[in-house]
Amino acid sequence: AQSVTQLGSHVSVSEGALVLLRCNYSSSVPPYLFWYVQYPNQGLQLLLKYTTGATLVKGINGFEAEFKKSETSFHLTKPSAHMSDAAEYFCAVRNTGFQKLVFGTGTRLLVSP
Amino acid sequence: EPEVTQTPSHQVTQMGQEVILRCVPISNHLYFYWYRQILGQKVEFLVSFYNNEISEKSEIFDDQFSVERPDGSNFTLKIRSTKLEDSAMYFCASGAERDEKLFFGSGTQLSVL
Numbered sequence: 218a219q220s221v222t223q224l225g226s227h228v229s230v231s232e233g234a235l236v237l238l239r240c241n242y243s244s245s246v247p248p249y250l251f252w253y254v255q256y257p258n259q260g261l262q263l264l265l266k267y268t269t270g271a272t273l274v275k276g277i278n279g280f281e282a283e284f285k286k287s288e289t290s291f292h293l294t295k296p297s298a299h300m301s302d303a304a305e306y307f308c309a310v311r312n313t314g315f316q317k318l319v320f321g322t323g324t325r326l327l328v329s330p
Numbered sequence: 331e332p333e334v335t336q337t338p339s340h341q342v343t344q345m346g347q348e349v350i351l352r353c354v355p356i357s358n359h360l361y362f363y364w365y366r367q368i369l370g371q372k373v374e375f376l377v378s379f380y381n382n383e384i385s386e387k388s389e390i391f392d393d394q395f396s397v398e399r400p401d402g403s404n405f406t407l408k409i410r411s412t413k414l415e416d417s418a419m420y421f422c423a424s425g426a427e428r429d430e431k432l433f434f435g436s437g438t439q440l441s442v443l
């Protein structure tokens with residue numbers, strides 16, 4: 218069965234610093250991978266997704282993620298954090314042929330001035 | 331941008347009572363989903379719905395749960411006899427195509443006392 222593991226329930230960065238949120242997946246077949254963001258009192262919003270093709274995926278708000286099959290990873294990065302990036306971030310996986318998303322436990326990003 | 335709307339935002343009920351959580355998906359979407367998140371745990375898939383029938387469901391989605399699209403605009407989740415462990419944030423989501431991105435509502439916080 219597919220699963221994702223997000224390392225670190227909380228990540229703290231200073232404004233302007235690099236953001237790195239880690240996600241490793243487990244899947245017996247090539248997966249679809251997603252990053253979602255949840256701002257307070259809002260629903261989950263898709264940041265980016267990997268299905269096939271280019272392994273470096275660019276998303277909204279300056280985020281990007283790289284699919285590394287050899288490392289079974291799909292880490293989320295942003296070169297320079299902004300205060301407005303403070304939120305909960307979820308990595309998710311879905312196998313082809315299935316509709317359900319399997320989410321990680323989430324990482325709360327804290328951005329300090 | 332179009333939104334998925336969920337009502338109510340908070341619901342408190344007594345154990346054993348029936349609850350209906352309501353969702354208005356985006357109007358031209360065809361795929362509908364319910365997920366839930368128990369406090370401090372992962373977002374979990376409950377059920378997917380397409381063409382007026384359940385297309386996939388998880389082990390959580392037992393006989394106490396049902397879904398319905400009664401009128402072509404609403405999508406509801408019914409829990410027949412709530413248990414304490416049903417307390418969670420319930421998210422509705424919809425998608426235009428099977429493998430396209432999901433739009434999530436802001437959730438209904440269900441508290442079972």
